[in-house]
Amino acid sequence: MTEYPVWDSLLPPSAHGRDSHRIVRVSGNRAVFADGVDAIDGTSGLWNVNLGYGNEAIAAAITGAVRDASYMSLFRRTHDYAIEAAAALIEAAGPARYSRVLFSTSGSSANDAMMKLARHHALLRGDTHRKVIVGLEGSYHGQTYGSFTLSGDDLSQHLYGVDTSLIRHVKHDDPAAMRALLTEIGDQVAAVVIEPVLGTGAHVVPAEMISTLLELRREHGFLLVCDEVAFGFGRSGSLFGSDRWAESPDLLVTSKGLTNGTCAASAILVGHSVFAEFAKADAMFVHGETQAGTPASCAAIVATLQQFDELHALESGARVAKLLEEGLKDLVDRVELAVEVTGAGCFRGLGLRAANGAELWPLHITKILSRIRDRGAVVQGGPSSIELIPPLTCTEDEVGELLRAVELGLADFTAERQAKRAR
Ligand code: PMP
Numbered sequence: 001m002t003e004y005p006v007w008d009s010l011l012p013p014s015a016h017g018r019d020s021h022r023i024v025r026v027s028g029n030r031a032v033f034a035d036g037v038d039a040i041d042g043t044s045g046l047w048n049v050n051l052g053y054g055n056e057a058i059a060a061a062i063t064g065a066v067r068d069a070s071y072m073s074l075f076r077r078t079h080d081y082a083i084e085a086a087a088a089l090i091e092a093a094g095p096a097r098y099s100r101v102l103f104s105t106s107g108s109s110a111n112d113a114m115m116k117l118a119r120h121h122a123l124l125r126g127d128t129h130r131k132v133i134v135g136l137e138g139s140y141h142g143q144t145y146g147s148f149t150l151s152g153d154d155l156s157q158h159l160y161g162v163d164t165s166l167i168r169h170v171k172h173d174d175p176a177a178m179r180a181l182l183t184e185i186g187d188q189v190a191a192v193v194i195e196p197v198l199g200t201g202a203h204v205v206p207a208e209m210i211s212t213l214l215e216l217r218r219e220h221g222f223l224l225v226c227d228e229v230a231f232g233f234g235r236s237g238s239l240f241g242s243d244r245w246a247e248s249p250d251l252l253v254t255s256k257g258l259t260n261g262t263c264a265a266s267a268i269l270v271g272h273s274v275f276a277e278f279a280k281a282d283a284m285f286v287h288g289e290t291q292a293g294t295p296a297s298c299a300a301i302v303a304t305l306q307q308f309d310e311l312h313a314l315e316s317g318a319r320v321a322k323l324l325e326e327g328l329k330d331l332v333d334r335v336e337l338a339v340e341v342t343g344a345g346c347f348r349g350l351g352l353r354a355a356n357g358a359e360l361w362p363l364h365i366t367k368i369l370s371r372i373r374d375r376g377a378v379v380q381g382g383p384s385s386i387e388l389i390p391p392l393t394c395t396e397d398e399v400g401e402l403l404r405a406v407e408l409g410l411a412d413f414t415a416e417r418q419a420k421r422a423r
Pocket residue numbers: 106107108109111140141142143195199227228229230231255256
């Protein structure tokens with residue numbers, strides 16, 4: 001235990017300063033902790049280091065950009081690093097789908113910009129009453145006030161004076177409820193925002209919900225937004241999960257894997273018809289951030305996209321996804337605590353229940369995460385579940401190591417509980 005001045009805000013102060021929480025080294029697909037545990041990183045950092053740690057080409061691109069141009073702003077200006085990154089993103093996501101890229105600095109801030117953009121777009125079309133944004137129950141969109149308000153997961157919003165009067169939420173697997181809401185207030189809705197796999201619990205939005213939304217968009221004229229901050233950059237099996245939708249979203253929000261975790265960056269890919277409204281009115285969109293689209297972050301985006309090709313990351317990710325799915329299903333068959341596999345691609349959840357079928361408490365999940373880490377794997381906790389979001393570049397051995405640590409950690413937890421009961 002070492003005292004340090006960083007406020008570990010997501011831990012209670014009584015848990016601050018533990019060596020088991022302090023990462024001292026990362027490389028490849030592994031993280032080493034201050035207490036000496038060397039673990040396979042089953043969360044890819046915070047779901048962003050999709051190509052593993054220490055990618056030399058990305059590091060060289062960032063270093064080169066910083067040497068060449070410490071800083072250039074996008075404040076009523078632009079620069080070639082930003083132009084190149086925007087062009088590369090549009091080329092990768094589909095030039096027929098998107099016409100412009102708006103840079104931001106995090107998933108949260110991009111979602112705030114997205115909410116402003118959707119409402120401004122409605123105003124430009126003369127829809128002065130369209131202000132409501134619809135999200136999904138249980139969704140996560142970020143920590144800034146807009147994205148925090150839109151998040152359908154309980155993040156203790158009630159503590160912070162959040163105004164939800166222009167926000168509605170619908171269950172992720174209830175297309176009938178979405179249809180009913182839009183029949184009622186469709187003319188007031190500026191945007192419907194989908195997180196394709198809910199980060200909390202890794203529940204997949206069913207295909208029927210997506211097709212219903214595409215149909216309802218034609219009927220009611222709202223913008224359909226896909227928040228791919230977590231599920232983009234290869235987690236789904238394609239670069240973006242919405243690549244497989246029959247029609248593209250109007251706005252696609254991306255971050256996390258965008259720079260492989262190296263730079264604070266995010267981007268909104270803007271569909272042709274959305275930008276056309278701003279062009280027609282010759283309206284500026286009042287959104288700018290000092291550190292959005294820096295030369296370093298833009299160079300990192302271009303290099304990350306190149307590395308996806310060079311490392312055949314999507315193919316590698318497909319192998320990891322298959323091993324992960326098979327391995328987790330095997331755990332459900334053999335381990336009493338494990339009851340279901342959720343998620344898709346390289347974004348998976350393992351549902352856990354007590355022997356009597358009851359959900360596990362957050363305190364139990366915290367203990368399980370700790371036991372699994374002690375056995376050599378970092379995984380994340382969900383509601384009565386754990387989540388595995390490993391780098392797409394994991395080898396077969398590394399996936400095996402990850403699954404073994406999960407199994408051993410769960411066994412340690414069960415043994416402890418039984419010993420406690422016997423006492
Ligand atoms: N949207 C989704 C779907 C996310 O998973 C996250 C981060 N977990 C965010 C938005 C917020 O991104 P950031 O943490 O970069 O602000």
